[in-house]
Amino acid sequence: MTQTACPIAEGEILLQTLVMPDPAICGEADLYVHRDTGVALELESGALRFAEGGTALFGTYMNLFNLGVWSRACALGGLAVRLSGEGRVAAQITREKALHDAEILAETMIDLSPDGVTLDLFHALGGDAEGLPPQTGLLKLRLVAHGPARLDSGGFVARPQDGPREVRLAVAITTFRREREVAATTERMTAFLDREGDRLGAEAHLFVVDNGGTAEIAPHPRVSRVENPNLGGAGGFARGLALAQDGDFTHCLFMDDDASFQMENLVRTIAFLRLARSEAAAVSGAMISEARKWMMWENGAVFHRMCRPQFVGTDLRNGVAVSKMELAAAAPKPPGFYGGWWFFAFPVAQARRFPFPFFVRGDDISFSLAHAFDTVTLNGVVSFQEDFSAKESPLTLYLDLRNHLHQHLVHPHLEIGPTGTTRIAMHFLLRSIIRMHYDSAEAQLAAWEDVMRGPEFFEENADMSKRRPEISALARDEAWKPMPDAAPLPASKEPPRWWGQLMKLTLNGHLVPLWSRLAGAAEVAPAERGLIWPLWGKARVRFRDAQGRGYEVTHDKVRFARIMWRALKLARRWRRAYPELRAAHREGYERLAARDFWETHFPEATPASVAQREPVPAQ
Template sequence: MVIQNFLFPDEVCDVQEVYFRTTGMVDRIRDSIKLSAGEVLRTDTYMNVLNIGHWKKYTVLEEILLELQVQGHFRLYIELLGKEKRKELIYEQEYHLESPETICVCIPEEIKDGILYWKICAKSAVQYYGARYVAEDFKGEKDIKFALNICTYHRQQQLQKNIQKISESLFFQPKTEMYGQMKIFVADNGQDFTSPIQKGYLKILKNSNDGGGTGGFTRGLEEIKKEQQVHHYTHVIFMDDDVEVQVESFYRLYAFLSLLKTRYQDRPIAGRMFRLDNRNIQYTAVERWNKGNIIHIGGNLDMRLQESILEEESTGDYGGWWFCTYPIQCILQERPFPFFIHCDDVEFGLRQQKETLTLPGVQVWHETYEYRINPIIIYYDIRNTLVVNALWGKAEDGNAFIQEWKGRLTEFHNSERQDLKYFCTLAMWHFCSGRIFRKSKGRIPRQCVWLSKKDTILKFVTPLFHRITENRVKKQYLQIVKKYKEDYRKNYGSTS
């Protein structure tokens, strides 16, 4: 089984140092690299290093082969990079190959930790064609089958590009190991998505946008559950419609889950998120909720740098639905909380009460929060964070809770933003009642959006609205939290 292919820069991310390093200029001819005498090609990079410690910790992987296809006269080194950048030479050999050949090197089984990479030092002209790490004589391989759950809303172009790319992958090519091991479900909330691909592995579900993104993902999950007895999916991947993705992420995830140790088989796997505007920057690997003050594990790292791939912490509380994988047996009886948008992935992840894992090389490129922020998004963030903390944040201190909320109001007041003051108050009011999630499926009412644009009215309305809301919270906070937990236990499960 191939556990990792060598990647070249592509249209998703063309930053060379994320893939390989060289001592000079190299010629790339399609998916190959030409080295001149004296030049060096190294793979101590995010995309092409093998985190052998990660694989050995979480999987049953024992023997690993490195396969390289090369032509020319060169010296090959395989090195292990450990903590504090300690290097250890694992293998060294000189080759003189008159024609392209595949070199196979067995990695010593006793290596249990560290980051593995190789380098080629050219003695004369060398042509490098590719490499991969292969699992040999592995035990306990599991049959993995993905259900890819996508929600879309008026994003025809990017979604079609992703579906086309995935449809050309090994999952849909006969006589390959992965053939038939994925089906794509698209919940089309805009009811305008059409695809030229008319295949049984792609199911487009016309869906109302009344429940927003949460409703779309919920619809996809419901359809997946209906097919479970026939298709026997093992994992559901939640993925946004506007990400950019490489198919290698699916291949590595497939191999990782196939070899996962029994004690980790109930763990979600978070896909990392890289920035669209600066594609060598990892925005986050996985998240810790921290009562809404989110901690991005591996946040804002420049993945061109060697030290960035030596991350010590790679697990968290939950993964964002830009790309996150769940074992289906853990979520068969569940559905997302009706937030409309924002925090649905947070609550769903926290509900699992399992450590969320990551895997280097499994990531998407996505627009970051600062490009999406607007008054309505702020409303959803404030309201939904309050709900998540009521359920999972252990926020029993009503005074601290109120002070934090008033701090946001002061911030918006100082910036003279009447709309934000109103939305901040409205978010708390809707949190207190809870009816918004039952009556409107979590969606902010249209009349509230209309009122938010009337500054003259808000100057008189919001101060009174704020005082009424604050008084209600002070008197009823503990009862409000108790009611959320009671309703949650009835409809979603325990919060213990």
């Protein structure tokens, strides 16, 4: 889909476009516009066609304007809505100051024009010669057609209070043998930059850091393919940051190779970075699961003993739920807030640390915790991709526990001592045991042991070439395999609360004699694989996907006893060694989260196209 560009006048900056569904990315129309039967969407052009009386509401996750975020963080010397099309419509803009507390900010009849019609909001919001003061609330547009009409494009535009900040954006995409996905992402981005790059007012260049050496990227002046050893996401993004520094870029955007997103992400991110008052302004993109494109998976996250995704489960089709989330998004971020590297833009000059060599999992947490970025989330800046529960395996759980323990050892403001960190390790282990995922529990014990080896372990295993297959080999019962002929098992039903509490007390029957005879069996859908309640009261559980691949886990008290015995011995060792471990890891962090460390792993050759990138003139 190629949507018509929103017209902007000289000296204006397009803050965000009224974006429409793109079936190739997300076809959940209620995330974009709420409309009655008098409004039809042209999927190819993104235009809305109105019959007389047709009504369209744009107070959605993709298209509301978060006045609180933009006015507090950015120097705005003007603010307006620009609409283009044909026909006569009644336009109303409301401001929702708090949940269920909205006021009409502007309301007028307009005759749409292909050249664009402007609804000024600046003075209605108290703007003056000193600019727009910090505001609260969400701006929502409503259109009602008075006769046949067509909306081709629209958006929120602004004039900067002072000269906009210069933005030269290095986009670092780390990939490993996902040739089709990274080629498609690169092609979509370059096509957009070729078409709209001049209007963005910023230079942008893509660095495809190819950890697998197999990516085939079409030659383009805005793209450099960079071969890199397989150092995981941490090494790939470290290479991207180094290239951003060497290329004199002002900002860097870290992106996953399989991230699927509309190009509006770039429009809003670049506009925000150009207008931000803070030198440390950063943008964290949200993430939505490909399996449930109507539900928020993570709108930023907080690291407080555990990773705590923000607003997980929010139904983005529900206007009240979206308003609640976005009103909260305008508040200062809590301590420990971090952004996922599926989409994270930050100022290069503020990067005092490089990624820590976790290989994958935890590098984005560590990077945010080590920097004082002024990070925001912007509604509609979101990536659609496979969620973490779908990717869960003994290896990923090994990596998760390893980084959780390391974060608490290294960052002084996370200090919780040997008892607190032991509780974290036991929490991970018991979650796996309760779910009868003993392979995963054994991998987590290995993670605990590896952290106790000190920072030298991470230094020697930056590429995980030796340790990764050893951990993957632990997946015996939890290895996915074809099982098309397996007899179906009953589906799990969510139990009452009291039953869940009882199962917690018994560790899901591990403390109950003869549990294998007393408990039942169930089959769990892939969408519920990361949950615990489907396994309550079960002694055998099968996980199977739509392609007939899956695995089964069964209750095993002998393995449970062996794992707990190992865990208790490790906890004793951990408590004794904790002061020395903490000191060693903090010293090692200074050495390993540094460019000097990574340069010993990078190839000597630097792509010549870094210096040959074509500049895009700023507006």
